[in-house]
Amino acid sequence: MSAVDKAPALVRWTRQLEEATSLDGAVHAMEPKVRFLFATGARGSFLRGEWLGHALHPLLTDAVIGSWTSATVLDLFGGRESSPAAQRLVGVGLLTIAPTAWAGWAEWSTSGEREKRVGLVHAGSIVVTFGAYAGSWVARRRGHHRAGAALALGGATVLGASAYLGGHLAIAREVGSRHPAFAEAETD
Template identity: 65%
Template sequence: MAPFAYSGTVGTSEAKGAGSSPAKGDRVERGEGGHPYGCAATPFGRGTVRAARPRRTPGEGAAMSLTEHTPAIVRWTRRLEETTGLDGVVDAIDPSIQVAFGNGARGELLRGEWLGHALHPILTDLVVGPWVSASVLDLVGGRESSSAAKTLVGVGLLAVGPTAWTGWAEWSQTGRRDKRVGLVHAATNAVAIGAYTGSWLARRSGRHSTGARLALVGATVSGVGAYLGGHLASARDVASNHPAFDES
């Protein structure tokens, strides 16, 4: 049976041909016994490092400038990936994250290696779903729905811990560019958690309108965090997965 693997990206360059060693910039997978170049040193198992499927590229006849026609949000995200000013914080917290969430059996559990699929994107629904539902009740249900909305905010807050732990476990295995984005992703989520905590406390004390406004602030901020998390999962392939998913 094929070993469980981590798929990741290190920089940006063309994928190598079959049988060649991945260079900096190649998309690589962690098999038994090795780890992607530039990523954290904690391997998933024993094995080799091999180039993954190449990214889709524009047709040969495309004459448009990527700089001119790339959406602003993509340019902003690329700049964030290259923001070396974040490296000091990344280097400061990385050892603690490795120990707390990334290494050993705990890291394997949090990354979902036993399941064959990353746990983090699954658990995010348990946070975002109740929070968004609470705001829907605030907008269409009025004060009659205040108790239900408070409960939903609380459910989301209870799910924050396990969701964050699984996210840090994934972060611990990524390369420098992805760690920068992941750091901002975590920071925006922390702000959102603070807003929703304030929302729940306001609702508990009977200030429903204040709680509803704080929830909207939290939803806005968490939307930024969700975008960055989606970028990491979709554009950067930062997620644990079983190699069977890579079969064409």
């Protein structure tokens, strides 16, 4: 029995996603647009975090995930009086998602085929998450706290799956810009 056969079901599913050539049409359709918008010149260099010496995308995800997770914690444990704070936190996540996505697309543009397949599903799940949290914000704005909290909880569920895929890309597949000095440190 191979290591893949012994792997947890989620790992096997992720490996199948990496090999899903059925995603290649969408990947190839997206590549020129993503490259043009997020990957070339000074804009691409900035979004990949080359000025920082480290990928920018993981840093930005903390603002989005942290805001939305905090809102969900307030919804579950904060009571009705925490509703305005939860709505503000949902709003922060909605405002920070765009630059986070741009940085992610910049990294995606430089990755390999397998990583692009997973990245495309990761991005798609973020679109679903964004929709749930946008709906949550609107519901809260209209005074429907419970509906907003329910939408946020659904968004948090999809966000967890998306974060798993993002973590897989960053850690298992090492997608992410880094300064060459870090590679030299590994060989020292």
